[in-house]
Amino acid sequence: xxxxxxxxxxxxxxxxxxxxxxxxxxxxxxxxxxxxxxxxxxxxxxxxxxxxxxxxxxxxxxxxxxxxxxxxxxxxxxxxxxxxxxxxxxxxxxxxxxxxxxxxxxxxxxxxxxxxxxxxxxxxxxxxxxxxxxxxxxxxxxxxxxxxxxxxxxxxxxxxxxxxxxxxxxxxxxxxxxxxxxxxxxxxxxxxxxxxxxxxxxxxxxxxxxxxxxxxxxxxxxxxxxxxxxxxxxxxxxxxxxxxxxxxxxxxxxxxxxx
Amino acid sequence: xxxxxxxxxxxxxxxxxxxxxxxxxxxxxxxxxxxxxxxxxxxxxxxxxxxxxxxxxxxxxxxxxxxxxxxxxxxxxxxxxxxxxxxxxxxxxxxxxxxxxxxxxxxxxxxxxxxxxxxxxxxxxxxxxxxxxxxxxxxxxxxxxxxxxxxxxxxxxxxxxxxxxxxxxxxxxxxxxxxxxxxxxxxxxxxxxxxxxxxxxxxxxxxxxxxxxxxxxxxxxxxxxxxxxxxxxxxxxxxxxxxxxxxxxxxxxxxxxxxxxxxxxxxxxxxxxxxxxxxxxxxxxxxxxxxxxxxxxxxxxxxxxxxxxxxxxxxxxxxxxxxxxxxxxxxxxxxxxxxxxxxxxxxxxxxxxxxxxxxxxxxxxxxxxxxxxxxxxxxxxxxxxxxxxxxxxxxxxxxxxxxxxxxxxxxxxxxxxxxxxxxxxxxxxxxxxxxx
Ligand SMILES: Nc1ncnc2c1ncn2[C@@H]1O[C@H](COP(=O)(O)OP(=O)(O)O)[C@@H](O)[C@H]1O
Ligand SMILES: [Mg+2]
Numbered sequence: 135x136x137x138x139x140x141x142x143x144x145x146x147x148x149x150x151x152x153x154x155x156x157x158x159x160x161x162x163x164x165x166x167x168x169x170x171x172x173x174x175x176x177x178x179x180x181x182x183x184x185x186x187x188x189x190x191x192x193x194x195x196x197x198x199x200x201x202x203x204x205x206x207x208x209x210x211x212x213x214x215x216x217x218x219x220x221x222x223x224x225x226x227x228x229x230x231x232x233x234x235x236x237x238x239x240x241x242x243x244x245x246x247x248x249x250x251x252x253x254x255x256x257x258x259x260x261x262x263x264x265x266x267x268x269x270x271x272x273x274x275x276x277x278x279x280x281x282x283x284x285x286x287x288x289x290x291x292x293x294x295x296x297x298x299x300x301x302x303x304x305x306x307x308x309x310x311x312x313x314x315x316x317x318x319x320x321x322x323x324x325x326x327x328x329x330x331x332x333x334x335x336x337x338x339x340x341x342x343x344x345x346x347x348x349x350x351x352x353x354x355x356x357x358x359x360x361x362x363x364x365x366x367x368x369x370x371x372x373x374x375x376x377x378x379x380x381x382x383x384x385x386x387x388x389x390x391x392x393x
Numbered sequence: 394x395x396x397x398x399x400x401x402x403x404x405x406x407x408x409x410x411x412x413x414x415x416x417x418x419x420x421x422x423x424x425x426x427x428x429x430x431x432x433x434x435x436x437x438x439x440x441x442x443x444x445x446x447x448x449x450x451x452x453x454x455x456x457x458x459x460x461x462x463x464x465x466x467x468x469x470x471x472x473x474x475x476x477x478x479x480x481x482x483x484x485x486x487x488x489x490x491x492x493x494x495x496x497x498x499x500x501x502x503x504x505x506x507x508x509x510x511x512x513x514x515x516x517x518x519x520x521x522x523x524x525x526x527x528x529x530x531x532x533x534x535x536x537x538x539x540x541x542x543x544x545x546x547x548x549x550x551x552x553x554x555x556x557x558x559x560x561x562x563x564x565x566x567x568x569x570x571x572x573x574x575x576x577x578x579x580x581x582x583x584x585x586x587x588x589x590x591x592x593x594x595x596x597x598x599x600x601x602x603x604x605x606x607x608x609x610x611x612x613x614x615x616x617x618x619x620x621x622x623x624x625x626x627x628x629x630x631x632x633x634x635x636x637x638x639x640x641x642x643x644x645x646x647x648x649x650x651x652x653x654x655x656x657x658x659x660x661x662x663x664x665x666x667x668x669x670x671x672x673x674x675x676x677x678x679x680x681x682x683x684x685x686x687x688x689x690x691x692x693x694x695x696x697x698x699x700x701x702x703x704x705x706x707x708x709x710x711x712x713x714x715x716x717x718x719x720x721x722x723x724x725x726x727x728x729x730x731x732x733x734x735x736x737x738x739x740x741x742x743x744x745x746x747x748x749x750x751x752x753x754x755x756x757x758x759x760x761x762x763x764x765x766x767x768x769x770x771x772x773x774x775x776x777x778x779x780x781x782x783x784x785x786x787x788x789x790x791x792x793x794x795x796x797x798x799x800x801x802x803x804x805x806x807x808x809x810x811x812x813x814x815x816x817x818x819x820x821x822x823x824x825x826x827x828x829x
Contacts, residue, residue: 185786186786187782188778188782208785208791209782209785209786210785210786210788210789210790210791210794212786213785213786213787213788213789214788218787219786221783221786224783225777225779225780225782225783227780227783227784227797227798227801228801228802228805229798229800229801229802229803229804229805230797230798230800230801230804234797235784235787235789235797238784238789238793238797239784239787239788239789242787242788242789242790242793243788276801293787297787297788
């Protein structure tokens with residue numbers, strides 16, 4: 135079945151304060167969607183709510199992956215169903231090596247009795263690490279501990295590559311990356327493009343979109359998608375900033391929290 | 394309200410037992426003196442731990458066990474713990490006496506002694522007499538005096554000058570009769586420029602798991618100039634056994650000691666491990682791992698006392714507390730006046746897995762010299778929910794995510810343990826205590 139991820143009227147609150155005010159979005163396999171918007175407009179909240187972060191309470195709306203209700207699932211079930219979120223701020227976990235972590239994640243999907251062989255796992259991991267120009271020494275480092283910003287981002291992409299999800303959400307994967315790293319990460323994402331996989335790329339710069347061409351671009355303000363278009367929308371935002379969107383829509387403060 | 398703790402030790406009975414065992418007169422006198430002291434001395438008062446409420450009286454009576462011709466004739470649950478390989482240098486204490494000991498001929502030929510302490514007192518009287526109760530004072534407190542009066546079985550290791558023992562000397566110390574006094578005393582003397590590794594496992598046999606009991610254990614390590622001793626010990630007895638374990642090392646010039654302690658006991662625990670860095674250039678490294686479960690109370694202390702110039706100590710304790718378990722973790726680094734260029738560091742970390750668990754980390758630095766370096770770090774915390782979320786967001790189930798984080802918390806210490814067999818044994822016991 136072709137991948138289809140649908141959000142309908144999704145509303146979410148944090149500490150009782152509503153941040154997402156009704157998000158409608160449909161991502162099909164093979165499509166790349168970009169969500170752009172200034173800081174504080176609810177982009178990360180959208181990503182976290184989809185993944186099921188316990189601090190974010192979904193108050194209304196629906197989220198379905200291939201017809202299944204995602205909101206009914208626990209976080210780990212969502213992941214095994216095929217959702218993947220490369221986080222803006224990945225956790226650091228001392229004492230747990232990157233490779234032990236990755237192997238647990240892969241085996242959680244494969245199920246008991248069907249664990250990946252160590253040799254196959256290492257071969258796969260080292261192959262992907264080379265693609266991402268990561269030193270294989272990072273396999274034995276503790277998860278994200280002491281990684282630079284850029285190393286953490288590469289490590290998120292490594293996980294994406296190893297876990298082979300259906301819907302990939304990248305939250306500001308480009309922040310903190312220099313241009314060379316950006317190209318490597320973009321190449322990693324492009325290598326994963328397929329008809330079975332959909333992408334939601336969150337960014338507030340157009341920069342990344344020079345390397346990963348989106349099919350759809352959405353602008354987020356005040357916890358809503360206020361404007362959608364094709365790749366040309368991203369280019370206009372890069373050239374002219376967000377003021378024209380605000381003017382067009384009569385928005386004074388684009389962040390969430392007033393009103 | 395505090396009733397005087399009645400601990401039934403009679404001087405006469407102690408003397409009688411010592412004579413019956415054919416012990417030398419000096420030892421009978423030492424035991425008798427200690428028995429007298431035990432009546433008047435006070436119990437130690439570890440920080441925030443009411444050991445006077447523990448069942449310290451269940452000391453039992455002296456019950457030697459029949460010698461075993463080979464480890465194969467030990468009870469089945471204990472046999473499983475016997476290290477594989479017939480060439481193992483192994484000693485087994487069951488209840489009040491040692492039932493088996495074996496040392497490779499090649500080590501015997503080099504003058505190495507590895508036998509129970511009762512036998513050593515008879516056969517190597519001068520060596521034992523000049524070191525026994527020199528690292529631990531028998532009048533330190535009531536518990537030390539009781540141990541000095543009652544100790545039994547035990548281990549004596551002597552490594553002559555310049556002899557390096559490459560294979561670990563191993564011991565299994567177990568109790569399967571709660572009515573028997575279980576009080577092994579371990580005395581290790583490493584002569585100048587020698588080296589040795591000793592590994593033991595202190596456990597209850599299935600049969601010993603019914604009635605309350607006390608393990609009164611003591612370890613003395615004398616490390617002479619340039620010598621190296623590595624000591625590893627894993628404790629895991631039944632929950633109605635009180636574990637009283639005092640460990641002391643006296644470290645000479647350029648000598649070193651390494652402690653690896655797995656406090657995985659299921660009952661109340663008083664564990665105190667101390668290095669006295671007498672020598673210039675002496676070093677001590679202590680690693681303590683603990684898991685507390687149910688309602689057990691633990692007082693875990695590591696200490697380093699620096700006298701030597703440029704002496705160096707490092708102490709790390711990591712404890713995971715579940716259920717209603719409580720751990721008071723003390724680290725004391727003391728640098729005496731004149732110990733210039735000494736360096737002492739310590740870290741205590743507690744991870745709490747339940748809202749009813751209690752953990753306390755008390756790092757103490759006592760420094761009487763200016764030209765030194767010292768440092769400490771301590772933390773008590775819970776599993777970080779962001780970390781759990783991160784792991785789960787990759788498809789890992791909650792229980793597995795917790796397991797990874799807890800093992801990760803202990804890993805920096807466990808992975809540093811230099812003896813593979815000990816590391817594996819510890820790992821197995823950790824999974825047992827964390828998984829049940
Ligand atoms: N953990 C949080 N606690 C409290 N408020 C939050 C939290 N996360 C987000 N918010 C609020 O939600 C709004 C949107 O934040 P976010 O989704 O991170 O925006 P973006 O990713 O677009 O920069 C912010 O204005 C912030 O006040
Ligand atoms: Mg954000």
